[in-house]
Amino acid sequence: MAASPLDASGSGDRGPGGSRVPEAAPEPERLRVLIGTDTYPPDVNGAAFFTARLARGLAERGAEVHVLCQSPHGPPQVARDGGVVEHRLRSVPSLAHETLRLALPPGAAGHARRLLARLRPHAVHVQNHFIVGRLLISAARRNGIPVVATNHFMPENLFHHLRVPASLRPGIGRAAWRDFVRVLAAADHITTPTRIAAQLLLDQGFDRPVEAVSCGIDVRRFRPPADxxxxxxxxxxxxxxxxxxxxxxxxxxxxxxxxxxxxxxxxxxxxxxxxxxxxxxxxxxxxxxxxxxxxxxxxxxxxxxxxxxxxxxxxxxxxxxxxxxxxxxxxxxxxxxxxxxxxxxxxxxxxxxxxxxxxxxxxxxxxxxxxxxxxxxxxxxxxxxxxxxxxxxxxxxxxxxHDERASLARFERIYRDVARVRGRGLADG
CATH class of the missing domain: 3.40.50.2000 (Glycogen Phosphorylase B;)
Structure with a gap:
């Protein structure tokens, strides 16, 4: 059987005069990230804004980015916003806030499992430990996919919306933190925006390392007036x-x-x-x-x-x-x-x-x-x-x-590191 050029030389095609043409280096594998969140625009809050900026920023840097979140209107849907694919889960109005909607747990767990099986992301990044975050952490663990979690949670930010009486807030706050520690213990890497916020988690009994990674802002867009x-x-x-x-x-x-x-x-x-x-x-x-x-x-x-x-x-x-x-x-x-x-x-x-x-x-x-x-x-x-x-x-x-470009670069590095540890590594881009 005649050998192919690759079999004969092990190096590929030849150019004019028989000179060997080096093979092109394989392109690095594209980073795939699935971000899970219970609040996403059009919701108006800091966690929603950060998550949207993170997703869009990663996509602009060449990553394949998917977001699993609640539908803003009720029915489920898949939409593309720029370079980000949004997988919107069926939702219902929240009792906590007049504009906030929550994903319905029935059916959401199966959706998360199927989405992970189809996308096979290098990393899952959850932004909370409530409905979507909890389901996605569980599904990722079963599929051997590494989980990064960023904390935006403080019980104090929910007490008013949930109409919790002042006398009950200390006890409910302690219970909420215990639940947080239990759920986030399954994550591979934990971040929070500041060192003070990281210390808060440690003070609440979280016994894992917590990295401070700024949410970042666009310092080119927000700048002082020239005059x-x-x-x-x-x-x-x-x-x-x-x-x-x-x-x-x-x-x-x-x-x-x-x-x-x-x-x-x-x-x-x-x-x-x-x-x-x-x-x-x-x-x-x-x-x-x-x-x-x-x-x-x-x-x-x-x-x-x-x-x-x-x-x-x-x-x-x-x-x-x-x-x-x-x-x-x-x-x-x-x-x-x-x-x-x-x-x-x-x-x-x-x-x-x-x-x-x-x-x-x-x-x-x-x-x-x-x-x-x-x-x-x-x-x-x-x-x-x-x-x-x-x-x-x-x-x-x-x-x-706090330039967002530095924050995006750090999150990319975290995704690659946790993927490598889990045996799902990809070449550096």
Whole structure:
């Protein structure tokens, strides 16, 4: 039997004059990731936004990305959003939040198993330990697929939505953490956005290593205005805002964000015409509107509602400072966006906010609930243009260390590492 060229030479084709043509190196195998989450856009919360940015960012870097999540309307469906394939599970309205829907467990477990068998991802990345995350962890374990888990969970963020009485919150919180530890014990690699958030898990009894990987932000999209004095009045006019000293808050108007402290501080500010701009929606908006009227500052509190993503950078550009009063922030993407936009920040001295805000350098931390201290620090920033500019530059310098490109690269490395350990390794891209 005549030998083929490969059999005869072991090297492939020959070029002109019989010179040997080297074989092309095989292309590296494409990374395949299945992300599982119980909250995904159009949901409006930090975990949903992070998950969507992670999925799209990985796809833009060449990975094959699938997301298993709840349907936004009820019926199941498969859709493609850019380079991401969304596998939407049948869902029902949630009792915890007026806009949040939950995947139905009946049928979801079988769907997860079939999806894993068909896709054979190199890694599964779950964003929570509730319905989808729990089912996907179980299915991945049975199929020998490595699991990466990122924690965005704090019981405090659910108490108000679930209407848990204050007297029961400590006990329910402890039970919730025990459940978290049990479910996430099956994961191969655990991440959370900050070192403070990682320590929280260890304090709650989680006895595995936890890596801090920033959620990351697009520091090219969120950036300081080139000429603040000229640009801020134009941006304020676009939102229908008066041209006056402006404090911004971006986020949900729900109990755990404690926006009432920001409104309560407004009458105490040195600049008597300072205004507060609130970008976001939530159940407490009617209460906050009444509070502003009761404090005599209704004309200086502006509710923008949900701002389209394309306009969100402009909200920060309209402001002179950013304020956040929440005490259950595992990182706070909005605070990072404000810092990347060159704003000084006044934040509650709680959870992960001290990881971002350094008193006297890029803003101030105030004791949660101390509205007088909040007003004092905001006044110091608003009345001193030089101090404001210095702190804004420091904020930007801190924020650029959270460039989402670095976060995406780290997650890719984690996926490859856990796949290799599980014997499902792939060549580096």
């Amino acid at each position: 603040p004095a000229a640009e801020r009045p134009r941006v304020r006019a676009r939102f229908g805002l008066p041209d006056r000293p402006t404090i911004a808050f971006v986020g949900r108007l729900d109990e755990e964000k404690r926006v009432e402290e920001l409104i309560g501080a407004l009458p105490r500010l040195g600049p008597g015409d300072a205004q507060l701009v609130l970008a976001g929606a939530g159940a407490r908006r009617p209460l906050l509107e009444r509070l502003a009227a009761g404090c005599g500052v209704a004309d200086r509190v502006h509710f923008l509602g949900l701002v389209p993503g394309g306009d969100l950078p402009l909200v920060y550009r309209a402001a002179d400072a950013f304020a956040i009063a929440g005490t259950a922030e595992l990182q706070s993407i909005a605070t990072l966006e404000a810092m990347a936009s060159g704003l000084p920040v006044v934040a509650a001295d709680a959870m992960a906010l001290p990881h971002l805000v350094h008193t006297g350098r890029n803003g101030y931390l105030y004791p949660p609930g101390d509205v007088g201290a909040l007003a004092k620090y905001l006044t110091e920033i608003l009345v001193s243009p030089g101090e404001r500019a210095r702190m804004g530059e420091a904020s930007r310098a801190i924020a650029v260390r």
